[in-house]
Amino acid sequence: MRYSLLKVSLCLTVMLDLSAGAPLSAQHWPQFRGPSGQGHAPRSHPPVKFGEEELLQWKTEIPGRGWSSPVIWENEIWVTTAVGDADDPNRLRLGALGLDALSGKILHRTELFVIDHPEPIHDDNSYASPTPVIDERHLFCHFGTFGTAAVDRRTGNVLWKNESLKVEHQGGPGSSPIGYRDLLIVTCDGANAQYVVALRKQDGTQAWIRHRSAPHRPDPITHRAFSTPLLWTDNGEDLLISPAADQVHAYRPESGAEVWHVRYTGFSNVPAPVTHEDLVFVCTGFFEPALAAIRRGGSGDVTQTHVPWFVSRGVSTLPSPIVVSGRIYALNEGGILTCLDCQTGKVIRKRRFVGNYSASPVSAGDKLYFCSEEGKITVLEPNDSLDILQVNRVNGIIKASPAVVGNRFYIRTENHLYCFAEN
Template sequence: MTIRILSLLLGIFAFSPALQAEGEWAQFRGDRGQGQVNAQNLPVQFGETENLAWKTEVPGVGWSSPSISGNEIWLTTAVKDEAAEQISLRAICVNAQTGTLETDLELFRIPGAEKIHADNSFASPTPVIGESQVICHFGTYGTAGIDRKERKVTWSREDYHVKHQGGPGSSPVPYGQNVILTYDGADEQFVVAVKQSTGEEVWKVSRSAPLREAPDTHRAFATPAIWTVDGKDLLISPGPDQVHAYDPATGAEVWHVRYTGFSNVPVPVFNEKHVFVCTGFYETEILALTPGGSGDVGETHVSWRYGRSVSTVPSPILVGNQVFSINEEGLAVCLDAETGEVLGRRRMNGAYSASPISWAGKLYFCEESGRITVVEATPEMPTVQVNRVEGELKASPAVRQDDLIIRTSTHVYCFRQ
């Protein structure tokens, strides 16, 4: 009896969401990708000379956001080797206390002639930090596991290939002892789970969506999220023309909802009643989906739709019963999560790629020129503070305890009060 109970418990542990310890930010947008900050005293006012704990130069180019566990801040970057006409895809680790660059490790090399979209980089997916491994993902160019203690590559895979036609974007998502990777290319679309410790494939599923004729419309760059409803975990995975709900333990599709959209980037956000999904370019909408059902639930489980100036890149964020979203042109909107009613709008000005974070009734919006505006998380979104950093800002912010971690095109910053 004891052995049977232990086996059941181990099975539950192996296939359960990777809940993060307090003060950790070990995947894109923190715990479950929701951008919610659990801190006591996060800086609101900061800059090049104010509340700056340290500032560290980072080589190369990359828009992956920092992932944080313990005293480790991990990110990826792409460094051009002009002499060899190649691009070096690398993992970087910075000490969270001091800002010391502790590790700069090459993982892959690709031809220098590879092309990406002007707004993207070869190192845009954010790493996942597990108990003993860091998983660095570069889409079609490869995925690698790094031993956190030894700072050595323990495994790598270069056998999953798609035509991104713009570069990689979807970040890996942890689930128990596995990590889930998303590939939505112009030629193929599939989702795969591999073991964090070895890279061994656990499951792989092809997308079920019937796609349009033009290959460009087959692409997507969204990072999925694990939504738990009534004790059941679902992997909510937006793709081209359809959002899929999978069993994250097996890859089996549970339900899907059709839409007309592609090249979507935002992570789904959720509460107990709804999961909110952005559909991407073409017919750009936010969909509020209710749990339950199987197969095509588009006629029965779409609670509401909103389609005015919706984001295709920055992810939305929930604060209480309100959904906040900012699009690439800086138009922010506050919606009632229950009904989709517009509660407020504000034009923030500028260009936006980074996803906002929420802390203590405030939102942090990061504009590409380096302006970070802190606003009240109310329908009017009044400004609390405007801050600035040097360099281009497309990576989403991360938080370690009470430290605000910002990555720009040239540096990683730590702001601490």
């Protein structure tokens, strides 16, 4: 595989990420679905009612196209984007924008990769869909097969690039990277190759790689997956829960060693896993989506021993579920919200929302926020009645999952980045 590395090293040692499950300051939203990777912002209290003319702090136009979520560290917010070349319709420029989180002013515009004749993507996808990872000094951007890069977020300068992680997405990139200590963990589940790889944050070199161990079906199209993994602490030990086509794996994040796996039938899965107590919940993907509960413990193939329940109606293939107070809330792309008991899988209640849904929900304070593709943000009371408190609206398509820091609610549409907050 081709590998290119800019000869620019990070100064001193890369600051280590906090371990899985450790609390982070309410001033950070460092990766896809926030500090926990599960969409929770328990100490945040964003507004319930807001809109284009109400509690709008700022609205900044974002050039290009990208469905990656914003990431935030203190007073900086970053997004990735893909911009067409004005002089060459077959050329694409992939980069990142850094903004002041309080004013919306663009501080940095960093170009990372120039791609000639990029492979086609699905109409619902973008070339900048994976959400970056941010820490005290760095931004780590991943564009799937098109490249991975580190940026000094204080200057906007590129620190290193890695273009070795080649895979046939057949639909475009989707899986977001996650940070673990001094590693950046990247998922590559394509039609031609399926693996998880850890890059060293310091220089982008490979620390470990692990290929999927369970069998796939014969058709290569069913080998693809686009889910983002989750760090989960199991009896004091960190596990990387990594869904793939037809299987989900638990790896040791420091080494890539496999601990266990579960087999199912499903591919092109997008939702990220979520957890509750001793259970992790995984959406299996197309064509018959299901939600599987997997009990921690065990080793090797635990399909027959550690799956206490399996639900196959009303399950999402796009938005990730969210867990609050022993209930799992699963919204499918058609707007059907299902509330289930985490321990038993029993359906408590269902409610239909208007619209189509791609973005994953967030839990902020004691409210749930669901964003539709049509620009509606439904605020829900997380109870068994599924009481709707408010339906807000912005002008634009929403496919990126929102971010929450303090009392601020950030939403990315196809053309703008919004910030809403109480004055």
